[in-house]
Amino acid sequence: xxxxxxxxxxxxxxxxxxxxxxxxxxxxxxxxxxxxxxxxxxxxxxxxxxxxxxxxxxxxxxxxxxxxxxxxxxxxxxxxxxxxxxxxxxxxxxxxxxxxxxxxxxxxxxxxxxxxxxxxxxxxxxxxxxxxxxxxxxxxxxxxxxxxxxxxxxxxxxxxxxxxxxxxxxxxxxxxxxxxxxxxxxxxxxxxxxxxxxxxxxxxxxxxxxxxxxxxxxxxxxxxxxxxxxxxxxxxxxxxxxxxxxxxxxxxxxxxxxxxxxxxxxxxxxxxxxxxxxxxxxxxxxxxxxxxxxxxxxxxxxxxxxxxxxxxxxxxxxxxxxxxxxxxxxxxxx
Amino acid sequence: xxxxxxxxxxxxxxxxxxxxxxxxxxxxxxxxxxxxxxxxxxxxxxxxxxxxxxxxxxxxxxxxxxxxxxxxxxxxxxxxxxxxxxxxxxxxxxxxxxxxxxxxxxxxxxxxxxxxxxxxxxxxxxxxxxxxxxxxxxxxxxxxxxxxxxxxxxxxxxxxxxxxxxxxxxxxxxxxxxxxxxxxxxxxxxxxxxxxxxxxxxxxxxxxxxxxxxxxxxxxxxxxxxxxxxxxxxxxxxxxxxxxxxxxxxxxxxxxxxxxxxxxxxxxxxxxxxxxxxxxxxxxxxxxxxxxxxxxxxxxxxxxxxxxxxxxxxxxxxxxxxxxxxxxxxxxxxxxxxxxxxxxx
Numbered sequence: 150x151x152x153x154x155x156x157x158x159x160x161x162x163x164x165x166x167x168x169x170x171x172x173x174x175x176x177x178x179x180x181x182x183x184x185x186x187x188x189x190x191x192x193x194x195x196x197x198x199x200x201x202x203x204x205x206x207x208x209x210x211x212x213x214x215x216x217x218x219x220x221x222x223x224x225x226x227x228x229x230x231x232x233x234x235x236x237x238x239x240x241x242x243x244x245x246x247x248x249x250x251x252x253x254x255x256x257x258x259x260x261x262x263x264x265x266x267x268x269x270x271x272x273x274x275x276x277x278x279x280x281x282x283x284x285x286x287x288x289x290x291x292x293x294x295x296x297x298x299x300x301x302x303x304x305x306x307x308x309x310x311x312x313x314x315x316x317x318x319x320x321x322x323x324x325x326x327x328x329x330x331x332x333x334x335x336x337x338x339x340x341x342x343x344x345x346x347x348x349x350x351x352x353x354x355x356x357x358x359x360x361x362x363x364x365x366x367x368x369x370x371x372x373x374x375x376x377x378x379x380x381x382x383x384x385x386x387x388x389x390x391x392x393x394x395x396x397x398x399x400x401x402x403x404x405x406x407x408x409x410x411x412x413x414x415x416x417x418x419x420x421x422x423x424x425x426x427x428x429x430x431x432x433x434x435x436x437x438x439x440x441x442x443x444x445x446x447x448x449x450x451x452x453x454x455x456x457x458x459x460x461x462x463x464x465x466x467x468x469x470x471x472x473x474x475x476x477x478x479x480x481x482x483x
Numbered sequence: 484x485x486x487x488x489x490x491x492x493x494x495x496x497x498x499x500x501x502x503x504x505x506x507x508x509x510x511x512x513x514x515x516x517x518x519x520x521x522x523x524x525x526x527x528x529x530x531x532x533x534x535x536x537x538x539x540x541x542x543x544x545x546x547x548x549x550x551x552x553x554x555x556x557x558x559x560x561x562x563x564x565x566x567x568x569x570x571x572x573x574x575x576x577x578x579x580x581x582x583x584x585x586x587x588x589x590x591x592x593x594x595x596x597x598x599x600x601x602x603x604x605x606x607x608x609x610x611x612x613x614x615x616x617x618x619x620x621x622x623x624x625x626x627x628x629x630x631x632x633x634x635x636x637x638x639x640x641x642x643x644x645x646x647x648x649x650x651x652x653x654x655x656x657x658x659x660x661x662x663x664x665x666x667x668x669x670x671x672x673x674x675x676x677x678x679x680x681x682x683x684x685x686x687x688x689x690x691x692x693x694x695x696x697x698x699x700x701x702x703x704x705x706x707x708x709x710x711x712x713x714x715x716x717x718x719x720x721x722x723x724x725x726x727x728x729x730x731x732x733x734x735x736x737x738x739x740x741x742x743x744x745x746x747x748x749x750x751x752x753x754x755x756x757x758x759x760x761x762x763x764x765x766x767x768x769x770x771x772x773x774x775x776x777x778x779x780x781x782x783x784x785x786x787x788x789x790x791x792x793x794x795x796x797x798x799x800x801x802x803x804x805x806x807x808x809x810x811x812x813x814x815x816x817x818x819x820x821x822x823x824x825x826x827x828x
Contacts, residue, residue, distance in 0.1 A: 182696045187722075191696060194721075195689035224682070291529045295738035297801035305801065319721070327721075392685060395717060398738045401529065402682035447693035453647065453678040 161423035164470065169438050176445035183448060190325055196440035197329040198223070198388045198395075202411035203418070203432045204340045205384025209270070210415055210427035211344060212377045213357040214263065217274040219385040220408030221281035222255050224400075226389025228285040231294035231399025234314060236306045241314035245390055252386025253379050255281065260375030282403060294399030310397055318394025329391045333433075336384065341429035353377060354426070413464050414439055420470040438463065509547075509822050510774040512576065516548035519577075521769060522570035524554045526563050526582035526607070531736045532758045535802070536581065536605075539762025542826035547770055560587040567591035570600075577601040577769045585610060601772040605765050606652075615772065617765045617782045619756035621652045624733040625659035625707050627754035627788045632703055632731045635751060639669030643694055643704045645677040645687060645711040656707040656733060673698045677711060687714025688721070695722045702728060704749075709734035712750055716742055719749045735789055737801040743791050744800070752790040757806065760784060760815045763826060767818040778818050787812045 177184040202219050209216040226248040233244040255277060262273040290301050296309045321327050344350035353373050355363040364370045388407070393399065417438060418424075418431025439460060446456050512519050523540055527533050537553070544551040554570060556563035563580075564587045570578050571594065578595050580588055585608050592609040595602050602609075605617040632640075646657055664670050674694045680686040687706075691714055695701060704719070706712040712732030719728045728749050732739075735755035743750045761784050771778040787809065793799075797808045806813035819825070 180697060182699070185696070188693075188696055191689075191692045195692065198685070227682075286529065290534065292531050292534055293736070293738055295736075296741055297737045299737075299801070299803060305803075392682065395688070396682065396684055396713070397742070400682050400684060401531075404681060406680040406686070407682075443689070444693045447676055447690045448697035450674055450676070453676070453680075456678075 158423075161470070163422075165417075165421050165434070165438070165467070169434070169441065172438075172441055172445065176441070176448070180445055180448035183445060186325065188444065190327065190330065192437070192440045192444045193330040193333065194327045195444060196414075196436040197327070197333040198392050199407060199410040199414060199439075200333045200433060200436035201336050201388040201391070202385050202407055203414035203436050204336050204429055205381035205388075206411055206415045207418065207427045207429055207432045208340065208344070208353075208377045208380040208384075211350075211353045211357050212374050213360065214270040214374060214377060215274065216256075216259065216378060216381040216385075217271060217408065218255065218259060218277040218281060219381060219388075219411060220404030220406070221278040221285075222252050222382050222385035222404075223389035223392060223407050224402050224404035225255075225281045225285040226252055226386035227393040227396070227402070228289070228294060228399045230314070230390050230393045231310070232288060234310055235294050235296055235298070235308040235399070236288075236300065238308035241311040241317075244311075244314055244393075245317075248386045248390050249383055252382040252384075252389070254382070255386075256379035256382025257375060259382065260378035263378070264371040264374050278408075286401060289399075289401075291401060293401050310394075315394050315397060318391050318396075329395070332387065332391060336387070337429055337433040340380070340384075341433075344429055349373070349376075357427075410439065410460075411436075413460065416471075417464060417467040420467040425471050435467070509824075512773060513547060513549075513770065513822075517550065519547075519549040519773065520552065520573070520575040521549050521577040521579065521766070522552045522554060522573070522575045523579045523581060524556070524563060524566050524570060524583075526556055526558060526560070526584075528555050528557060532734070533581075535758035536762040539757075539759035540579065540766050541762075542759070543763040543766035546824045546826045547766070548824075549766075549770075556583075560584045564588060564591040567595055571595055571598050575600060577603070577773050579765050579769055580604045580607060580609065581765070583607040601769060603765055603769045603772065605761065612780070615768050615778050615780055615782055617761065617768055617784065619761055620783050620786060621655035621733075622659045623783075624754045624756065624786045625656040626663075627786055628707065628731045628733055628752060629659065629663045629705065631752040631754075631788055631790060632705065632729070633663075633667065635729060636703055637669075638667045640671070640703045641698070641700050642670055642672045643674045643676070643691070643698065643701045643715075644672050645691075645704070645706040645708070645715060646675055647677040647679050650679070653708060660705060660707070673701065683710040684713040684717065687711050688717035691715045691718030692722060695719065695724060695728075699724075704728055704730045705732075706730055707733040709736060709739045709753065712753065713739065713742060716748065716750050725749045733786075735802070735805070740794060740799060740801060740805065743789075744794050748791060750791065752788060754786045754788050755812075756784050756786045757802075757812050757815075759806070760813070764815055764817050767823055770823065771818055771820060774820075774822075776820060782818055784815045784817055 206216050230244040230248045233239050259274055259277055262268045263270050298306050352368050356370050360370050414436035415432045417435030421431035421434045424431050554566040563583050589609050592602050596613050602614045604614050676690045676694055678686045704715045706715045709732055712730050715730050725747050730750040732753040735753050764784050768778045768782050799805050799808055
């Protein structure tokens with residue numbers, strides 16, 4: 150048994166990484182300019198925001214939950230940070246602090262609804278998604294926030310995006326590595342270390358595989374679930390802040406694509422290294438994988454619908470990988 | 484330009500006069516304008532464009548003195564058709580249909596016409612000879628922007644083009660791009676990309692970054708929708724190619740003006756129709772119908788070219804100033820019979 154399954158084990162464990170290496174070689178040959186440090190940085194930057202959201206959603210997946218509101222939280226943070234600076238004319242610090250606090254608070258409310266009021270996770274976060282989509286538009290009557298905009302009461306907003314804030318999305322270390330990429334890497338390491346190395350992280354995995362058993366073993370299940378949603382909300386608002394700094398305006402947007410891309414990255418992450426479970430390293434690789442694909446395809450002039458198609462195909466393959474193959478040996482959940 | 488300006492200021496001055504002065508001069512049924520009820524039935528409403536459109540409708544309705552009801556279906560095609568029936572039941576005299584799907588609105592519009600109600604449609608083809616179509620000319624938008632590109636860059640350049648097929652206004656803008664390319668063989672389109680993934684500017688920026696690194700010789704980006712242009716500008720700035728690339732687009736908003744006026748901005752020009760003006764024209768067209776006049780079947784609101792240098796010279800920083808300092812943008816001389824009161828500016 151041990152011997153005959155070695156090849157399969159290898160395929161499960163390293164198949165995805167091998168596929169990614171193959172992709173890089175393929176694009177390196179076919180797309181001129183793909184194998185340059187600039188290109189690598191572009192890819193990281195293009196996945197930074199969805200990657201950060203995906204890391205948040207990973208935390209909720211770990212406790213066997215799900216957060217549908219991350220896209221809406223991100224766009225709410227985008228609007229809020231713009232509103233704080235442009236309308237209230239406050240500093241970058243407050244824009245960041247209030248947005249992060251908003252994200253954490255939304256996460257806490259999500260968690261409370263789920264553990265205290267027993268609302269199923271998908272429904273609670275779906276409700277929150279709609280609530281935020283509406284709420285973020287009320288202060289501006291559905292318009293985007295930008296300097297010089299007319300407010301509902303007829304006055305003109307004179308605040309500007311502070312340079313410090315814009316740096317979050319635009320500054321590049323040594324003229325190459327954008328700050329958003331640094332945030333992604335830092336977030337990935339933090340979430341990974343928290344989930345894999347601390348007792349709290351292991352307890353969260355325990356809750357995810359069997360909440361009742363974890364509870365009987367003395368874990369405060371509710372507290373950890375709420376914590377997971379708070380991590381998710383905070384990560385999503387961090388993504389929204391970076392988006393705001395990159396766009397330089399508070400754009401009215403649904404954020405649904407952010408949600409879908411982030412969830413796709415987290416699910417692809419299940420398959421990386423044959424983990425068969427949500428994990429931060431896999432999520433980061435999953436986001437990177439999608440980023441490499443899209444960057445390469447765009448460089449080859451592939452239209453957007455083929456990109457959606459290929460994104461979907463990758464996700465389907467990754468899920469089959471996870472649930473069919475890893476299920477034989479791993480601890481994949483049904 | 485001068486005559487247009489004089490004309491507009493005259494109109495502006497005229498509109499300052501009390502509306503009562505006009506009431507006597509307006510043809511029936513506007514001699515009792517307060518008794519005239521009109522309905523605006525909307526399909527799309529969120530976003531800067533639709534907000535401005537609504538404000539134009541409200542201002543013109545106020546100037547004439549009619550009673551305006553707004554129905555907002557929020558992208559629900561079936562609900563929008565029901566709302567037309569609601570308006571019929573309410574006994575309105577006129578209906579403006581703003582956007583929607585031909586399939587769902589055609590029958591509803593016909594029911595309104597059968598009930599003796601005058602109907603005007605904006606940016607939705609309801610396939611009805613009795614219903615005038617108000618349109619912003621997408622072909623003219625693209626033509627103006629591309630003329631500016633040719634004027635600035637000559638007829639030989641390497642171009643990147645942002646386009647998502649299947650969206651009616653973008654398809655119409657694309658027709659002009661195809662024509663211009665055919666007429667100028669020196670224009671070499673090396674990349675076509677685009678996406679409507681939300682937030683659009685961010686997704687397009689990611690694509691544009693890839694395109695620019697694959698084609699570092701691009702000098703002109705044609706992005707005929709302002710969200711596209713915003714995304715391309717982000718990518719151009721990030722790639723440090725601001726000096727080399729020029730962006731030409733369509734549509735405008737306060738935020739776009741700020742982006743175009745950033746020092747050294749690559750966004751050189753945009754062609755736009757003022758959505759508020761389109762709203763005003765929609766109401767005026769309906770008013771003409773109600774007064775028994777013929778506005779014509781296709782009422783086209785002409786666009787204006789807005790260049791970076793224009794914005795800088797006139798020191799324009801938002802849409803209000805754009806309207807105030809660029810009179811061509813503040814008013815379209817469309818559907819303006821002599822008796823028509825215009826909104827005060």
